[in-house]
Amino acid sequence: MVKVSVVGAKGRMGSHVVAAVNGADDMELALTLDAGDDLTRIDRSNTDVVVEFTVPSVSLGNVLTLIAQGVDVVVGTTGWTDEKLAQVREAIANGPRPSDQKVFIAPNFAISAVLADYFATKAARYFESAEVIELHHPNKVDAPSGTAIHTAHGIAQARKDAGLGEVPDNTETDGGSRGQVVDGIHVHAVRLRGLNAHEEVLFGNAGEQLTIRADSFDRGSFMPGVLLAVRKLAGDAPTGLTVGLDNFLDL
Numbered sequence: 432m433v434k435v436s437v438v439g440a441k442g443r444m445g446s447h448v449v450a451a452v453n454g455a456d457d458m459e460l461a462l463t464l465d466a467g468d469d470l471t472r473i474d475r476s477n478t479d480v481v482v483e484f485t486v487p488s489v490s491l492g493n494v495l496t497l498i499a500q501g502v503d504v505v506v507g508t509t510g511w512t513d514e515k516l517a518q519v520r521e522a523i524a525n526g527p528r529p530s531d532q533k534v535f536i537a538p539n540f541a542i543s544a545v546l547a548d549y550f551a552t553k554a555a556r557y558f559e560s561a562e563v564i565e566l567h568h569p570n571k572v573d574a575p576s577g578t579a580i581h582t583a584h585g586i587a588q589a590r591k592d593a594g595l596g597e598v599p600d601n602t603e604t605d606g607g608s609r610g611q612v613v614d615g616i617h618v619h620a621v622r623l624r625g626l627n628a629h630e631e632v633l634f635g636n637a638g639e640q641l642t643i644r645a646d647s648f649d650r651g652s653f654m655p656g657v658l659l660a661v662r663k664l665a666g667d668a669p670t671g672l673t674v675g676l677d678n679f680l681d682l
């Protein structure tokens with residue numbers, strides 16, 4: 432049995448993870464912690480893998496604490512930058528298990544979103560224009576979404592690899608309506624009651640358009656991916672830091 436602790440256990444995602452772990456035959460729920468709880472209660476004696484879904488402002492600190500506790504960590508919280516990822520790698524290297532500790536971070540655990548992101552990186556080289564629209568529930572605290580930022584970076588890298596230049600855009604006045612520019616890709620965020628988590632990637636050439644869309648209607652859609660990540664960390668996942676569920680899929 433894989434012993435799984437959950438940090439952010441009272442949250443929208445954390446409470447789903449608690450239920451999913453309780454429903455998994457090969458997992459045993461260990462500690463469930465939330466804001467104000469002492470994360471050093473989690474250690475190798477009670478936990479194999481921790482699942483962390485909190486808020487972007489605290490997630491790095493939590494992950495560094497959990498690395499120091501010597502446990503493997505699956506992270507779903509957003510807000511990761513190259514600088515923060517570098518701090519995670521450094522903490523693993525200087526932590527108690529430098530040669531075999533595993534940390535996994537995924538901007539999105541839903542198969543539809545992971546595939547949309549993957550297909551977008553494949554399509555990106557064939558189109559002159561590309562924009563990303565993400566649409567979420569209004570309780571979300573960060574914008575644009577971690578997934579949309581990840582998608583934009585992937586599209587930008589694919590365009591760069593293919594030798595494409597900047598996306599065409601003759602806008603002269605912009606009061607913010609052109610969205611946030613991530614790596615040269617415009618990303619737009621919608622917050623609307625009734626939505627859960629959705630993303631559209633728009634590609635355009637003269638006379639044609641491709642739209643790739645992923646919809647998570649329910650938080651249950653993230654749970655197979657979370658459980659897959661827990662199993663991989665308890666099994667044959669690479670040591671060190673891995674980013675993105677595509678690493679655990681046969682794409």
Ligand SMILES: NC(=O)C1=CN([C@@H]2O[C@H](COP(=O)(O)OP(=O)(O)OC[C@H]3O[C@@H](n4cnc5c(N)ncnc54)[C@H](O)[C@@H]3O)[C@@H](O)[C@H]2O)C=CC1
Nearest residue numbers: 439441442443444465466485489507508509537538539540
């Ligand atoms: N990777 C993925 O597939 C998904 C990622 N997310 C991301 O997961 C994060 C959480 O989302 P929700 O569950 O909707 O948010 P939420 O606000 O419902 O839950 C966050 C929980 O973290 C707790 N928390 C705050 N500070 C804490 C601390 N220092 N230590 C421990 N717990 C603390 C809060 O009390 C709350 O219970 C967000 O960054 C969101 O974007 C959400 C859905 C899917």
Ligand SMILES: O=C(O)C1=N[C@H](C(=O)O)C[C@H](O)C1
Nearest residue numbers: 509538539571576577578628
């Ligand atoms: O806050 C959410 O709800 C979600 N957050 C993640 C993100 O920011 O990409 C994943 C998914 O979109 C749901």
